[in-house]
Amino acid sequence: MRRHLLTTAGALGLGLLLAGSAQAQDLNLGGTYSITGKDKSGRFRGTATLTQDADARVTGDLQLEYLRWSWSSFSYAPSGARGSARLDAQLRGQTLRGRRYTTTGLSNVLTGLDNAESFQITYGVALDAPNAHGSRVKSVGGRFDGDRGQDSLRDHRPSAPTPPPPPAGNDRIELPARLLAVPGAPEEGRQAFTVRVDGSAASLSIAGPGRLLRAGAPVSGALQLQPGTHRLELEGTGDGRVTVSLRRGSAEVTRATSESAVERLYAILWGYQGTEIDYLEGDVAKTLRNVLPHLPGYALIEDGASFDQRKIEDALKDPTNPRRVVNDWCVSREDLFRYLRRGTLRGIAWGSHGFMEPFPGCPDEELDLFESRVWTAPPSGPRTTDKKTFVREWRDALAASVRTHGPLDFALMHSCCTGAIGSYRDEVWNYTDATTKSRARTVLGDPLPTHDRLRYRSFDALQPQARYLKTYVGPSYYGYHDVNWTHIRNSLEPSR
Numbered sequence: 001m002r003r004h005l006l007t008t009a010g011a012l013g014l015g016l017l018l019a020g021s022a023q024a025q026d027l028n029l030g031g032t033y034s035i036t037g038k039d040k041s042g043r044f045r046g047t048a049t050l051t052q053d054a055d056a057r058v059t060g061d062l063q064l065e066y067l068r069w070s071w072s073s074f075s076y077a078p079s080g081a082r083g084s085a086r087l088d089a090q091l092r093g094q095t096l097r098g099r100r101y102t103t104t105g106l107s108n109v110l111t112g113l114d115n116a117e118s119f120q121i122t123y124g125v126a127l128d129a130p131n132a133h134g135s136r137v138k139s140v141g142g143r144f145d146g147d148r149g150q151d152s153l154r155d156h157r158p159s160a161p162t163p164p165p166p167p168a169g170n171d172r173i174e175l176p177a178r179l180l181a182v183p184g185a186p187e188e189g190r191q192a193f194t195v196r197v198d199g200s201a202a203s204l205s206i207a208g209p210g211r212l213l214r215a216g217a218p219v220s221g222a223l224q225l226q227p228g229t230h231r232l233e234l235e236g237t238g239d240g241r242v243t244v245s246l247r248r249g250s251a252e253v254t255r256a257t258s259e260s261a262v263e264r265l266y267a268i269l270w271g272y273q274g275t276e277i278d279y280l281e282g283d284v285a286k287t288l289r290n291v292l293p294h295l296p297g298y299a300l301i302e303d304g305a306s307f308d309q310r311k312i313e314d315a316l317k318d319p320t321n322p323r324r325v326v327n328d329w330c331v332s333r334e335d336l337f338r339y340l341r342r343g344t345l346r347g348i349a350w351g352s353h354g355f356m357e358p359f360p361g362c363p364d365e366e367l368d369l370f371e372s373r374v375w376t377a378p379p380s381g382p383r384t385t386d387k388k389t390f391v392r393e394w395r396d397a398l399a400a401s402v403r404t405h406g407p408l409d410f411a412l413m414h415s416c417c418t419g420a421i422g423s424y425r426d427e428v429w430n431y432t433d434a435t436t437k438s439r440a441r442t443v444l445g446d447p448l449p450t451h452d453r454l455r456y457r458s459f460d461a462l463q464p465q466a467r468y469l470k471t472y473v474g475p476s477y478y479g480y481h482d483v484n485w486t487h488i489r490n491s492l493e494p495s496r
Contacts, residue, residue, distance in 0.1 A: 027136075028158065032049050033050070033156055034047060034296065035062060035154075036152050037141070039083075042068065042081075043066065043076060044064040044066045045065055047296040048061070048062045050153075052091065058087065060087035061084065061086055062087070062151070063084055063292060063293045065081075088101070094126075096123040097123075101116040119144040119149065124140070125139075126138040126140075131155070137156040171199075171202065171254045173256035174195075175256040178258060179210055180236050180322055181238055182236075182343065182344060183262065183403075184343025185342050186211070186237070188317070190213065201225060202224075204223040206243070208260065209237045209238030210236055212232060213232065236262070240259075240260055244256050244257075261319075262322065265342060266348070267325075267326050267339050267345055267348045269348065270283075270329050270330065271351065271415075273382040273478075277382055280329065282479070284329065287327075292325060295323075297323055300324070301315040301325065301327070302327035307329055307381055332376050333376040333387035337393075341397055343401050345398065345401035345408055346401075346494070347408050347492070348411050349410075349488075350374065353375045353415060354375065355424070356417045358371065358432065359390055367444055370456050374413070391461050391462070395461055402465050407465055408466040409491045409493055412483065413470065414483065417472070418459040418476070420473040420474070428450075428451045468488065468490075468491035470483070
């Protein structure tokens with residue numbers, strides 16, 4: 001009979017292995033990472049955003065900035081070239097198996113990945129002690145394309161903290177892991193939660209940057225709850241930890257915590273395009289390519305060519321990552337002011353047709369004051385017009401974001417006449433609202449005054465609200481070759 005002896009060291013090693021396997025089963029790779037590596041185009045660095053579903057399927061978007069060797073500094077520096085890739089894999093234990101796709105802008109997003117270049121991957125997940133963000137994931141990565149490709153994802157920032165285990169006893173507070181604070185529209189961050197009171201009545205109280213609501217009404221002071229299950233609401237009001245406690249008399253019987261964060265939102269918005277709609281896909285791709293890689297840790301939210309606003313609305317309700325970039329391909333007037341009134345904008349890029357005219361319904365003494373305005377688009381698509389939105393409306397709405405985060409990093413108003421009437425001066429009255437134009441003839445005379453006898457107010461009025469503002473005198477051009485992306489990139493302070 002053969003005996004197998006397990007040494008102390010062997011037992012310890014087996015224990016660690018089993019513990020590691022148990023931990024791996026609970027792994028969630030969802031969140032953001034910094035990434036370094038190489039492919040056939042060269043070395044790169046950048047950011048990666050991974051999403052993991054309940055079946056441990058992991059998908060990821062990689063935004064890459066290519067590097068080249070600088071002999072002057074004896075180090076790698078950005079070459080100016082950029083790229084993107086996508087992961088689609090299955091997590092088993094501490095191994096990620098699937099494919100890595102080389103994506104080429106938005107065309108692969110719109111048409112699927114069937115025609116994209118791809119490689120089979122087997123990436124390992126290395127674990128360590130929890131980092132500053134509470135993640136045990138030290139790195140994710142491996143090789144692809146033979147020895148020509150390599151990805152190394154590090155600095156994991158989880159998409160949401162792991163909720164604490166339920167407390168002992170029968171009293172329960174079940175909070176969402178994260179809360180979203182939207183100062184201009186607090187109801188946008190509102191989330192439901194439940195409280196179970198067992199045995200006898202108890203009082204519920206809240207501490208930290210959050211607000212408790214019952215049946216939609218804010219609760220002031222402690223809330224008295226009778227035995228049973230109660231459905232309440234909670235919304236974030238700032239950055240920090242929110243604690244909800246249940247007490248009987250002076251004794252705390254249970255508590256739960258959640259992390260609240262104020263939304264930081266960059267908005268890339270597209271209004272009425274007219275016959276120039278053929279430029280839309282390219283202009284969207286160019287804007288994202290020049291902005292998104294410079295916002296590490298920010299999640300992209302968009303509707304795409306489906307123009308399905310529900311995709312954006314659902315994603316904005318998700319508090320997992322309060323730092324996001326919304327790219328809305330078809331913005332109605334209602335959509336526009338819903339974004340502006342959130343009070344959380346850090347930067348905005350707007351693209352549509354525009355012009356100047358007196359503000360509809362203005363008093364008679366303002367009929368000679370031409371104000372820049374831009375067109376939104378109906379939900380059906382940006383080929384046709386929706387409504388005009390004027391400088392004064394933008395300025396008033398943006399004030400909420402300035403109160404929350406200070407001046408925007410940038411405001412790009414890429415529409416004709418957002419800076420001045422310019423070469424359209426001889427057509428100055430051609431696109432004025434018919435009712436306004438009729439009033440002007442009565443008040444100002446017929447023929448109407450020429451351009452040099454009129455006053456003007458442009459989107460330059462937003463100057464105090466943005467650290468970098470770009471408007472256009474006369475025409476702006478589809479194709480976006482008239483945009484200085486360096487100025488916009490230099491304005492970005494995503495961590496602020």
